[in-house]
Amino acid sequence: MVVLATKCYVEGSARKRALDSLDSLVANDLADLDVDWTVGVRDDEFVAVTVEGDDATAARNLLRERWGEITDHFDDGEVAVGTLRSWGDSGWTLDAGQPIEIDADDLGLGPGDGSQIRDRFGVVQHTPLRFVYDEDGDHRLADETQDMLYDWTRNDGDGADSGGRLNVNSATRGEVRATLNRAGHAQDIVTVERLGLLEQSVVCAAGTDPPGLLASVGEYLPAELKCVVP
Numbered sequence: 001m002v003v004l005a006t007k008c009y010v011e012g013s014a015r016k017r018a019l020d021s022l023d024s025l026v027a028n029d030l031a032d033l034d035v036d037w038t039v040g041v042r043d044d045e046f047v048a049v050t051v052e053g054d055d056a057t058a059a060r061n062l063l064r065e066r067w068g069e070i071t072d073h074f075d076d077g078e079v080a081v082g083t084l085r086s087w088g089d090s091g092w093t094l095d096a097g098q099p100i101e102i103d104a105d106d107l108g109l110g111p112g113d114g115s116q117i118r119d120r121f122g123v124v125q126h127t128p129l130r131f132v133y134d135e136d137g138d139h140r141l142a143d144e145t146q147d148m149l150y151d152w153t154r155n156d157g158d159g160a161d162s163g164g165r166l167n168v169n170s171a172t173r174g175e176v177r178a179t180l181n182r183a184g185h186a187q188d189i190v191t192v193e194r195l196g197l198l199e200q201s202v203v204c205a206a207g208t209d210p211p212g213l214l215a216s217v218g219e220y221l222p223a224e225l226k227c228v229v230p
Helices: 012-029 057-065 114-121 143-152 171-181 210-220
Strands: 002-007 036-041 046-052 077-090 092-097 099-103 129-132 167-168 189-194 199-204 225-230
Touching: 002 057, 002 077, 012 036, 012 046, 012 057, 012 171, 046 057, 077 114, 092 114, 114 225, 129 143, 167 210, 171 189, 171 199, 171 210, 199 210, 210 225
Parallel strands: none
Antiparallel strands: 002 046, 036 046, 077 092, 077 129, 092 099, 167 199, 167 225, 189 199
């Protein structure tokens, strides 16, 4: 079994749609391997995939690479994945199967307290984030995650103006795309990037106003939405 570093925290029909979506993603990833699998959700809301078959080891490794893995042991200096659990003046707390507290200064994202930094970079709750584990508790955000968040706030590499981003939780990628289309904003976006099972980042087209997009689609999405304006 592989416990993926992504959560399923919605209920009812939304949970069924989310797990059906994940099952389809797993099917695409493992299509060339001789395995069977089942998808479930642990009590702590992390998604677990049980894999059996001749290629089970390869399949588990592929899933770990794609989603990250929740384990019960970390080595000092290891890069691991946790989901954003909470935030406050002192910094952020990630859920990696155990609480991982990262001081605001160790986020590597510039000045401000944990809440201000989260708002500035538009990070919604439950977003999977990579961190560097420290056995003395001085954990820090991994360079890969710092680079990703800073890239959200920059203009395009070719010098063109970026339209910014709208980050969303509690919805699958397909649900977010369908909502944008239904609200008449298909032309205002470039793509929807999958951050986790239920966490998405809408890449806005140049000239799009992310706060305006939030105001327009917010009523259709029972979710947390946060803007990134370059």
